Each structure stands twice: as structure tokens, then as C-alpha cells.
Amino acid sequence: MFHLPLTSLAAQLGDIDIYLFDQLLKGRIRKGVTLLDAGCGTGRNIRYLMQAGVKAFGADSSEAAIAKVRAMAAEVAPATSAKNFVVSDLAALPFADEQFDVVLCSAVLHFAKDEMHFRGMVQELWRVLQPGGMLFCRLSTTIGMEGKLQQVGERLYQMPHGPAWFLADEKLLRELLATLGATMLEPLKTVLVEQDRSMTTLVLQKR
Numbered sequence: 001m002f003h004l005p006l007t008s009l010a011a012q013l014g015d016i017d018i019y020l021f022d023q024l025l026k027g028r029i030r031k032g033v034t035l036l037d038a039g040c041g042t043g044r045n046i047r048y049l050m051q052a053g054v055k056a057f058g059a060d061s062s063e064a065a066i067a068k069v070r071a072m073a074a075e076v077a078p079a080t081s082a083k084n085f086v087v088s089d090l091a092a093l094p095f096a097d098e099q100f101d102v103v104l105c106s107a108v109l110h111f112a113k114d115e116m117h118f119r120g121m122v123q124e125l126w127r128v129l130q131p132g133g134m135l136f137c138r139l140s141t142t143i144g145m146e147g148k149l150q151q152v153g154e155r156l157y158q159m160p161h162g163p164a165w166f167l168a169d170e171k172l173l174r175e176l177l178a179t180l181g182a183t184m185l186e187p188l189k190t191v192l193v194e195q196d197r198s199m200t201t202l203v204l205q206k207r
């Protein structure tokens with residue numbers, strides 16, 4: 001009997017975030033959609049998507065990351081313009097209102113300097129998303145870690161692996177969702193990484 005090679009999955013999907021992969025399995029990101037990866041890093045979450053016909057854009061505050069993502073895009077989707085990838089803080093995105101069908105923001109928001117910066121980034125992610133579009137965010141929060149982390153400033157916590165991160169709590173997240181008027185496509189899902197951090201996934205639809 002013929003078996004599919006299990007190893008070909010990694011070759012195809014690369015290092016795509018497993019929770020984003022879940023959204024692919026649910027059919028929420030389709031060929032031809034316009035997608036922004038906000039805080040794209042070197043582009044692990046858009047490599048496969050570009051190969052699958054998604055029109056990807058990226059923003060990151062790191063020039064080195066944007067140089068790498070441009071090189072990756074030139075290799076896997078040569079028709080994509082290098083101008084799709086910009087050096088920018090997420091709190092001031094150089095994109096038009098409602099430009100994107102999908103906005104991804106994975107492992108970025110907990111690098112906020114403070115609550116104003118955090119709120120500013122979320123507002124921008126929402127501004128560039130079109131009504132009916134999906135915002136997928138993964139961020140470290142205090143959910144499930146309440147009382148277990150050392151607080152070193154307003155919503156700033158010393159993480160066991162070294163840095164101090166801005167951690168939203170559930171109350172702040174729920175207040176933001178209510179302010180945005182977002183529809184939750186999934187309940188809040190939080191994974192606890194033992195003795196280290198809590199990672200929450202938000203999957204929202206703009207009305």
C-alpha cells in the first residue's frame with residue numbers, strides 16, 4: 001500500500017506556526033487573498049502561503065528581517081514586489097485602511113514598550129483589515145500565569161528566559177475586543193509553556 005511521506009510535510013510547510021496551520025485546515029485563508037504579516041520576522045509564516053498563491057505583505061521594525069523576507073519572497077514567489085515588505089513599527093503601518101483580507105501578528109505584541117504602544121499596534125492591525133477579514137494574533141499574556149511572574153513595571157514582567165515582556169491580562173484583551181467590536185472566530189486559546197510563559201491565540205473577524 002502507498003503511504004504519503006511524512007517528512008515531505010516539513011519540506012512543504014517549513015516552520016509555519018502550528019496554530020496558524022490550524023486556520024489553514026479550517027479554510028480561513030484562501031488562494032488570492034491579500035495578507036499582511038505584521039512583525040513578519042524572516043517570514044516563516046508566509047513562505048508556504050506565498051507558494052500557495054496568497055498575496056503577502058510584511059512589516060517589521062528590523063531592517064535585517066525585512067532584507068531576509070524580501071530574499072525569501074524573491075525565491076519562492078518571484079512575482080511578488082520587494083516593496084510589499086516594509087521596515088515599520090506596527091503602531092504606524094504605511095498601509096491603507098481596509099487594505100487586507102487577513103492580518104497575522106504572531107509573537108510580536110508582547111514586545112510593546114507600554115500599554116499605549118500595545119493599544120496603538122492593535123488599532124493599526126484593525127485599521128488595515130477589511131470588514132469580514134480575519135485577524136490572527138499570538139501573544140504572550142498573563143493568562144494561567146497569574147501570580148507566577150515577577151512584575152517589573154506596569155504590565156511588564158521579567159520572563160524566566162531573560163527579557164522583560166509586556167503582558168496583557170484577560171481583562172485587557174476582552175476590553176480591547178469589545179472596543180473593536182470584534183467577532184471571535186475561536187474562543188481564547190492559551191498554551192502554558194511550563195515554568196516559562198503563556199501564549200494566547202486570538203482569531204477575530206472584523207464586522
Ligand SMILES: C[S@@+](CC[C@H](N)C(=O)[O-])C[C@H]1O[C@@H](n2cnc3c(N)ncnc32)[C@H](O)[C@@H]1O
Nearest residue numbers: 039040041060061062088089090106107108111
Ligand atoms: C519573535 S519574532 C516573530 C516573527 C514572526 N512573526 C514569527 O512568528 O516567526 C518578533 C518580530 O517582531 C518584530 N517586532 C517587535 N516589535 C515590533 C514593532 N513594534 N513593530 C514592528 N515589528 C516589531 C521583531 O523585529 C521580530 O522580527
